Amino acid sequence: MNGNIFTKDLLAWYDHHARALPWRLERSPYRTWISEVMAQQTQIDRVIGYFEHWMDQFPNIESVAKAHEEQILKAWEGLGYYSRARNIQKAAAVIIQEYGGDFPQTPEDIRSLPGVGEYTAGAIASIAFRLPVPAIDANVLRVFSRLLDIEISVSDKAAKDEIAKQVCQILPEARPGTFNQALMELGALVCSKRPLCENCPVSDHCVALKNKTVDKRPVLSPKKKSIQIEMATGVLLSAGKVLIQKRKPDDIWPGLWEFPGGGIESGESPEEALVREYMEEVELDIIPHEKIGVIKYSYTRYRVTMHCYLCKLTDTAPVTPVFNEASEGAFVLPDELDGFAFPSGHRRLLESMREDVRYSSLFSFSV
Numbered sequence: 001m002n003g004n005i006f007t008k009d010l011l012a013w014y015d016h017h018a019r020a021l022p023w024r025l026e027r028s029p030y031r032t033w034i035s036e037v038m039a040q041q042t043q044i045d046r047v048i049g050y051f052e053h054w055m056d057q058f059p060n061i062e063s064v065a066k067a068h069e070e071q072i073l074k075a076w077e078g079l080g081y082y083s084r085a086r087n088i089q090k091a092a093a094v095i096i097q098e099y100g101g102d103f104p105q106t107p108e109d110i111r112s113l114p115g116v117g118e119y120t121a122g123a124i125a126s127i128a129f130r131l132p133v134p135a136i137d138a139n140v141l142r143v144f145s146r147l148l149d150i151e152i153s154v155s156d157k158a159a160k161d162e163i164a165k166q167v168c169q170i171l172p173e174a175r176p177g178t179f180n181q182a183l184m185e186l187g188a189l190v191c192s193k194r195p196l197c198e199n200c201p202v203s204d205h206c207v208a209l210k211n212k213t214v215d216k217r218p219v220l221s222p223k224k225k226s227i228q229i230e231m232a233t234g235v236l237l238s239a240g241k242v243l244i245q246k247r248k249p250d251d252i253w254p255g256l257w258e259f260p261g262g263g264i265e266s267g268e269s270p271e272e273a274l275v276r277e278y279m280e281e282v283e284l285d286i287i288p289h290e291k292i293g294v295i296k297y298s299y300t301r302y303r304v305t306m307h308c309y310l311c312k313l314t315d316t317a318p319v320t321p322v323f324n325e326a327s328e329g330a331f332v333l334p335d336e337l338d339g340f341a342f343p344s345g346h347r348r349l350l351e352s353m354r355e356d357v358r359y360s361s362l363f364s365f366s367v
């Protein structure tokens with residue numbers, strides 16, 4: 001590959017085709033950092049709204065460090081992988097305490113911040129500080145697996161090392177951040193899952209195109225088998241309020257709120273599972289009296305089918321819950337629910353109730 005011509009072709013294309021994304025309009029280490037973390041595992045179209053809302057709420061590092069964790073999680077609600085949001089807050093505290101509020105400026109110092117990996121450190125260092133370091137994400141791996149016609153899985157260290165070596169060799173000193181963004185943009189817009197080779201500005205440099213192996217690249221590792229889970233979840237209504245509880249710090253989705261419920265055991269109906277789970281989790285005797293619906297969602301390898309019910313207390317049940325499986329909990333008014341951050345399955349349950357005429361008189365949601 002002729003690095004100079006490749007870089008010239010790529011940058012010329014990027015200068016004309018780069019999307020006007022909000023974090024590109026005004027560059028700063030903080031904005032670059034937040035946008036890069038948000039964009040991991042998330043479609044850019046979705047990130048835009050979250051980013052703008054985040055910047056309105058937390059315009060600088062200090063405001064992130066000072067925020068209550070609930071505010072941070074609420075601003076992140078729906079993006080998933082909530083540890084990313086928690087790490088941003090931890091890193092903001094480190095920047096305040098150890099760097100006097102100024103973003104660290106070397107790739108090593110940036111990399112040492114909580115939650116900042118090699119890719120994110122490279123992106124911040126090259127884009128915000130113009131340092132000549134690579135930023136290799138899944139887009140760049142895919143593009144280079146084709147450009148170099150790499151025959152082994154891009155998850156293999158050998159493939160990653162080869163790609164990093166190539167990127168470092170051609171990274172231009174003058175515009176490293178723009179070059180890194182151009183590679184990612186090429187992967188997002190042209191050399192995507194279904195590549196548009198006829199529109200590609202670097203097709204002359206592409207070995208897979210020459211070898212007619214584009215549809216075989218990148219070589220991927222075999223996917224891990226997904227695991228199916230059946231859950232039952234109950235929205236308990238009592239005296240016009242709804243019971244919610246907060247997940248424990250060592251739980252999956254720590255700090256997020258949910259409706260009680262849990263896994264359906266072998267031989268149980270969803271209703272039986274819900275009665276058992278309510279007794280185990282909050283020591284309340286409930287009746288699942290109306291099926292709201294079924295919500296399906298995924299996280300990591302898990303494919304969850306969640307059976308959702310409207311519940312009421314039995315006539316003899318105590319009304320004060322004991323939170324055995326949560327750090328705290330409360331009965332809240334339905335129109336207060338939007339003030340809490342829920343995992344995506346429970347958020348979708350709320351949204352499905354909001355749209356369901358059966359519950360419109362119960363819930364006066366505000367989006």
Ligand code: SF4
Pocket residue numbers: 143146147190191192195196197198200201202203206208209214
């Ligand atoms: S020619 Fe096709 S496969 Fe090669 S880099 Fe361009 S879009 Fe990707």
